[in-house]
Amino acid sequence: MSHPTKTVKDIGEQGLLQRLQNFCPPGMVGDDAAVLEIESGYSMVVTTDMLVDGVHFSDRTTSPEDVGWRAAAANLSDLAAMGASPIGITLALGLPGEVAISWVEALYHGLYDCLQRYQTPIVGGDICCSSVITVSITAFGRVLPQRVIRRFNAKAGDAIVATGFHGCSRAGLELLLHPESGQNLAETAKNTLIQAHQRPQPRLDILDHLWAIVGDRSVAGMDSSDGLADAVVQICRCSGVGARIERQAIPISPALQQFVSPEQALEWILYGGEDFELVLCLSPQSAQDLVNHLGSAAAIIGMITSEPTVELIDRSGNYAPRQLTLSEGFQHF
Amino acid sequence: MSHPTKTVKDIGEQGLLQRLQNFCPPGMVGDDAAVLEIESGYSMVVTTDMLVDGVHFSDRTTSPEDVGWRAAAANLSDLAAMGASPIGITLALGLPGEVAISWVEALYHGLYDCLQRYQTPIVGGDICCSSVITVSITAFGRVLPQRVIRRFNAKAGDAIVATGFHGCSRAGLELLLHPESGQNLAETAKNTLIQAHQRPQPRLDILDHLWAIVGDRSVAGMDSSDGLADAVVQICRCSGVGARIERQAIPISPALQQFVSPEQALEWILYGGEDFELVLCLSPQSAQDLVNHLGSAAAIIGMITSEPTVELIDRSGNYAPRQLTLSEGFQHF
Numbered sequence: 001m002s003h004p005t006k007t008v009k010d011i012g013e014q015g016l017l018q019r020l021q022n023f024c025p026p027g028m029v030g031d032d033a034a035v036l037e038i039e040s041g042y043s044m045v046v047t048t049d050m051l052v053d054g055v056h057f058s059d060r061t062t063s064p065e066d067v068g069w070r071a072a073a074a075n076l077s078d079l080a081a082m083g084a085s086p087i088g089i090t091l092a093l094g095l096p097g098e099v100a101i102s103w104v105e106a107l108y109h110g111l112y113d114c115l116q117r118y119q120t121p122i123v124g125g126d127i128c129c130s131s132v133i134t135v136s137i138t139a140f141g142r143v144l145p146q147r148v149i150r151r152f153n154a155k156a157g158d159a160i161v162a163t164g165f166h167g168c169s170r171a172g173l174e175l176l177l178h179p180e181s182g183q184n185l186a187e188t189a190k191n192t193l194i195q196a197h198q199r200p201q202p203r204l205d206i207l208d209h210l211w212a213i214v215g216d217r218s219v220a221g222m223d224s225s226d227g228l229a230d231a232v233v234q235i236c237r238c239s240g241v242g243a244r245i246e247r248q249a250i251p252i253s254p255a256l257q258q259f260v261s262p263e264q265a266l267e268w269i270l271y272g273g274e275d276f277e278l279v280l281c282l283s284p285q286s287a288q289d290l291v292n293h294l295g296s297a298a299a300i301i302g303m304i305t306s307e308p309t310v311e312l313i314d315r316s317g318n319y320a321p322r323q324l325t326l327s328e329g330f331q332h333f
Numbered sequence: 334m335s336h337p338t339k340t341v342k343d344i345g346e347q348g349l350l351q352r353l354q355n356f357c358p359p360g361m362v363g364d365d366a367a368v369l370e371i372e373s374g375y376s377m378v379v380t381t382d383m384l385v386d387g388v389h390f391s392d393r394t395t396s397p398e399d400v401g402w403r404a405a406a407a408n409l410s411d412l413a414a415m416g417a418s419p420i421g422i423t424l425a426l427g428l429p430g431e432v433a434i435s436w437v438e439a440l441y442h443g444l445y446d447c448l449q450r451y452q453t454p455i456v457g458g459d460i461c462c463s464s465v466i467t468v469s470i471t472a473f474g475r476v477l478p479q480r481v482i483r484r485f486n487a488k489a490g491d492a493i494v495a496t497g498f499h500g501c502s503r504a505g506l507e508l509l510l511h512p513e514s515g516q517n518l519a520e521t522a523k524n525t526l527i528q529a530h531q532r533p534q535p536r537l538d539i540l541d542h543l544w545a546i547v548g549d550r551s552v553a554g555m556d557s558s559d560g561l562a563d564a565v566v567q568i569c570r571c572s573g574v575g576a577r578i579e580r581q582a583i584p585i586s587p588a589l590q591q592f593v594s595p596e597q598a599l600e601w602i603l604y605g606g607e608d609f610e611l612v613l614c615l616s617p618q619s620a621q622d623l624v625n626h627l628g629s630a631a632a633i634i635g636m637i638t639s640e641p642t643v644e645l646i647d648r649s650g651n652y653a654p655r656q657l658t659l660s661e662g663f664q665h666f
Binding site: 032037043046050084093094095123 | 364474
């Protein structure tokens with residue numbers, strides 16, 4: 001009485017497309033391309049990402065729903081990092097014929113759940129045969145030209161805001177890879193960290209409040225997809241400035257604090273990556289207003305300086321100052 | 334004294350990105366996403382495609398330059414099929430570490446050459462490690478809302494225009510797969526057919542003249558990427574109409590005529606695919622004006638009818654009428 005799993009090969013390209021069209025708004029599918037309206041006065045922002053099975057995700061730590069959610073979140077986070085609101089995404093999918101249809105539908109479900117939260121439609125796609133599962137997403141957003149957030153806008157004297165906790169996604173990955181490492185951790189803390197890894201939240205929610213605070217003054221920033229240190233260093237390099245980060249000013253998630261030593265927590269905060277928070281450089285007053293709005297997971301973690309080095313200093317005197325560099329965490333090839 | 338071929342692995346992700354940035358306009362690279370200006374009043378058109386080594390191209394018939402050119406051409410053709418002018422493309426690339434850098438640069442050269450011809454920049458990209466070479470392109474264009482070319486706009490009484498020869502790309506592929514098949518063919522004819530396969534031309538050149546002829550009247554159409562018959566049948570299905578195509582009205586390239594029998598030529602014309610011409614449904618007068626402008630490779634090949642079948646008729650009386658269906662040529666999985 002066993003039901004063999006239906007695969008992509010069983011229903012073919014047309015069968016699969018029909019099922020997946022349920023995730024797309026009507027009218028977007030069935031022509032050579034999708035047509036989108038852009039309100040006048042806006043610039044368009046575009047970002048693209050390719051994820052490959054075994055490189056960016058694996059069945060061991062990531063369900064297909066989570067692969068979909070994370071892929072959507074990473075792209076929406078890139079839009080947020082530019083100050084842009086999402087308009088839509090396209091999705092190209094390379095699939096071996098043996099992949100279960102239920103896997104593909106679960107991927108779409110995760111993707112769709114994340115997109116729905118930010119009112120973002122899937123406006124186009126392509127499905128083809130490949131020897132390895134490949135997910136390629138292109139996301140489009142819109143932004144008023146004067147509000148584009150750039151990496152090269154930081155000025156000495158700017159306060160550096162981290163919009164939320166860092167290191168939690170990396171900690172969640174650790175718990176998934178080595179469940180035994182979390183045996184002394186409370187269930188809620190465990191869930192918080194795993195959730196941070198599986199269901200990251202792009203910080204599109206911040207933008208409206210940010211504009212309300214800064215008006216039309218320019219904002220420098222990017223997202224922290226490769227870790228907090230990497231974001232600060234990238235912004236400084238692009239802007240020809242430096243930064244002084246205060247160790248004690250970086251908020252640490254209580255769950256992370258319970259899980260690992262302060263030294264390990266700091267490394268994951270700086271270089272763990274995939275927390276998808278924003279790192280923004282603003283006037284000290286605007287920065288304080290933004291942090292007040294965002295709550296205690298957000299903080300002013302330091303200041304932009306004119307000397308072109310990025311230093312992590314420690315006010316307790318327990319640690320010598322340390323120079324921060326770009327993430328070497330994930331180099332392809 | 335042999336120089337080992339340098340691979341992607343040898344120079345790493347950063348090294349490769351640096352080399353490939355030469356193909357992108359300055360200012361587009363180095364932020365979380367690219368920013369594009371959209372003139373007010375235009376709609377945006379988006380299309381995406383994924384190509385996989387061994388599925389969509391192979392070293393046997395396609396140099397990396399040609400892979401790049403064809404990928405760009407296919408996406409620009411989808412824009413043309415919507416009536417849109419290109420704004421830019423993004424390119425995501427999955428690469429095994431062993432791929433030669435020269436291969437990747439050649440791919441970019443081919444892509445760039447095609448894009449240059451249509452003033453289209455590469456505005457963003459992603460490179461990642463994969464077990465199989467994967468090229469994912471998303472193309473954006475702009476079109477005035479009243480000028481969007483749709484598949485579902487065809488009306489009984491419209492004349493059907495094919496904007497150029499069909500079957501040549503398929504014939505070129507045959508010559509590449511089986512060079513001996515062309516031994517009696519003149520060199521220029523051979524080159525014409527191979528060129529049609531390796532360097533297809535998206536018909537963006539037609540649009541300005543088309544608008545001059547039709548004004549703001551709606552146009553139905555699509556590109557013939559899956560063959561001439563497939564395009565006509567798709568348009569008819571989407572529009573709830575039928576068509577009568579005249580066999581004698583379909584122009585046959587002299588090179589194709591020299592290469593194969595009339596029967597084989599017809600099959601390749603109908604279902605060969607990848608000629609990337611446009612199939613447009615217009616009032617008979619507009620159709621004639623357009624054909625006069627385009628020259629003898631273009632023709633009115635038949636009429637849209639109210640009965641929902643697509644028939645190929647033969648005025649010579651040598652062949653019985655034949656009902657045309659969707660291409661079954663290339664089904665993934």
